[in-house]
Amino acid sequence: xxxxxxxxxxxxxxxxxxxxxxxxxxxxxxxxxxxxxxxxxxxxxxxxxxxxxxxxxxxxxxxxxxxxxxxxxxxxxxxxxxxxxxxxxxxxxxxxxxxxxxxxxxxxxxxxxxxxxxxxxxxxxxxxxxxxxxxxxxxxxxxxxxxxxxxxxxxxxxxxxxxxxxxxxxxxxxxxxxxxxxxxxxxxxxxxxxxxxxxxxxxxxxxxxxxxxxxxxxxxxxxxxxxxxxxxxxxxxxxxxxxxxxxxxxxxxxxxxxxxxxxxxxxxxxxxxxxxx
Amino acid sequence: xxxxxxxxxxxxxxxxxxxxxxxxxxxxxxxxxxxxxxxxxxxxxxxxxxxxxxxxxxxxxxxxxxxxxxxxxxxxxxxxxxxxxxxxxxxxxxxxxxxxxxxxxxxxxxxxxxxxxxxxxxxxxxxxxxxxxxxxxxxxxxxxxxxxxxxxxxxxxxxxxxxxxxxxxxxxxxxxxxxxxxxxxxxxxxxxxxxxxxxxxxxxxxxxxxxxxxxxxxxxxxxxxxxxxxxxxxxxxxxxxxxxxxxxxxxxxxxxxxxxxxxxxxxxxxxxxxxxxxxxxxxxxxxxxxxxxxxxxxxxxxxxx
Numbered sequence: 001x002x003x004x005x006x007x008x009x010x011x012x013x014x015x016x017x018x019x020x021x022x023x024x025x026x027x028x029x030x031x032x033x034x035x036x037x038x039x040x041x042x043x044x045x046x047x048x049x050x051x052x053x054x055x056x057x058x059x060x061x062x063x064x065x066x067x068x069x070x071x072x073x074x075x076x077x078x079x080x081x082x083x084x085x086x087x088x089x090x091x092x093x094x095x096x097x098x099x100x101x102x103x104x105x106x107x108x109x110x111x112x113x114x115x116x117x118x119x120x121x122x123x124x125x126x127x128x129x130x131x132x133x134x135x136x137x138x139x140x141x142x143x144x145x146x147x148x149x150x151x152x153x154x155x156x157x158x159x160x161x162x163x164x165x166x167x168x169x170x171x172x173x174x175x176x177x178x179x180x181x182x183x184x185x186x187x188x189x190x191x192x193x194x195x196x197x198x199x200x201x202x203x204x205x206x207x208x209x210x211x212x213x214x215x216x217x218x219x220x221x222x223x224x225x226x227x228x229x230x231x232x233x234x235x236x237x238x239x240x241x242x243x244x245x246x247x248x249x250x251x252x253x254x255x256x257x258x259x260x261x262x263x264x265x266x267x268x269x270x271x272x273x274x275x276x277x
Numbered sequence: 278x279x280x281x282x283x284x285x286x287x288x289x290x291x292x293x294x295x296x297x298x299x300x301x302x303x304x305x306x307x308x309x310x311x312x313x314x315x316x317x318x319x320x321x322x323x324x325x326x327x328x329x330x331x332x333x334x335x336x337x338x339x340x341x342x343x344x345x346x347x348x349x350x351x352x353x354x355x356x357x358x359x360x361x362x363x364x365x366x367x368x369x370x371x372x373x374x375x376x377x378x379x380x381x382x383x384x385x386x387x388x389x390x391x392x393x394x395x396x397x398x399x400x401x402x403x404x405x406x407x408x409x410x411x412x413x414x415x416x417x418x419x420x421x422x423x424x425x426x427x428x429x430x431x432x433x434x435x436x437x438x439x440x441x442x443x444x445x446x447x448x449x450x451x452x453x454x455x456x457x458x459x460x461x462x463x464x465x466x467x468x469x470x471x472x473x474x475x476x477x478x479x480x481x482x483x484x485x486x487x488x489x490x491x492x493x494x495x496x497x498x499x500x501x502x503x504x505x506x507x508x509x510x511x512x513x514x515x516x517x518x519x520x521x522x523x524x525x526x527x528x529x530x531x532x533x534x535x536x537x538x539x540x541x542x543x544x545x546x547x548x549x550x551x552x553x554x555x556x557x558x559x560x561x562x563x564x565x566x567x568x569x570x571x572x573x574x575x576x577x578x579x580x581x582x
Contacts (some may be wrong), residue, residue: 273570
């Protein structure tokens, strides 16, 4: 189990791999960008849900944590719906606070390809909790123009050299079944699986099942994910199961996915939609 | 039975009213929920048969997604509340995703069964999963919902374990045998995608606020209307909502409550729609944000009421 850490994510951490950028306005709202490359693209040309989840989760944290200060905020659930954009070079996400309660923040995100193509939407709930002692000294950026969300290393070790899911260490064990080792590169600062990597694993399990049942062009387009427990210890395993068989000549699959830790404890649960292109 | 309201135990609301029989939305839905075990476990596993009466279903016999979500809210709220006794809960968000094979044709029509389990009971929130199937076990939909734990004004409802259905008393009011649009009092708004309702007594929950199921019916109706491009109370043949997430942001207390739908884009036959629900009588307070997928089916004659 990786140790909890307040430090900047280590080299090659999942948060570093996507060259995320952020802009924070004077009122605290945030906007973020992510380049779409061959290492994050899906067959239809747009960004894969796993990569979109990282942009959304990171922006959500950037918006929720200052709002929760001096307490802390953790992602409770995340929903993403993607629209087909065709090939694009960049994804933009605009985050808005929809509810700011004492115990919960609800955010939504508008997604755009190359600044103008509707790319979908996302929503997320963040639970306000007491700030963990090892994060007591963490401070947040003030408002500022577009800049790298995490400073890049100079040796290029944060550059993706293969597909994002491969870089995360996601392994397909059988159709619909995915495993991932819990390494510092995929962990959060509580030493558990990072929330966006949860989503990536759900995406991978669903798409794997989709390729088996629908064909090779299957991709995950929607997810509703509830985070239940800190996912540790590893290895972690996710299994996607179809909710009813796809209809004959069907182009769509509904799945539910459970992610369990090495002790068999249910850590997250999701429903997903998979389509063929 | 969930309160569908962000926790605020300090306010000055009237005490909730719980009857010995079903009333309001619960009576309209007519789901006779019972516990599948002897009730000694702290977390209840519930089953709710739903008879899918003709006045609720479309002309194929399919229960509209907004009503299905109301059923999930009811049974999920009960399972969550039991898990928190002596506290109670409010629904904070709810998801529902239909099986593609049950969107058109005979599969997924007629009587349904809802099975609910608690996935997690935390200090401040409960997550439940509900699977919807036909009586022969064919999957129709699945979803999860989150509820926040609170200490309710007037205390929680009296729950006897194991949970057994309450007596069903005949109701003379004809609105209880009307379509969902009529029962919830839906009114057309200012064009396609806008629909309104007043917070009448029968669609309030025991805490006196707008029932969460009314919100999902409202959102479902607004979304289909926006995609069809027709006034909200017109039938939407060949359209079915295949997926929704609803975030409950504030309680609906005053009314009129107005839902406004915006089509964000489409993927083939599926249209992605965002619905915002506001309480016009309470300074346009934001009540709900919902995202829905509305699908055109192969059966254009189906009429969703």
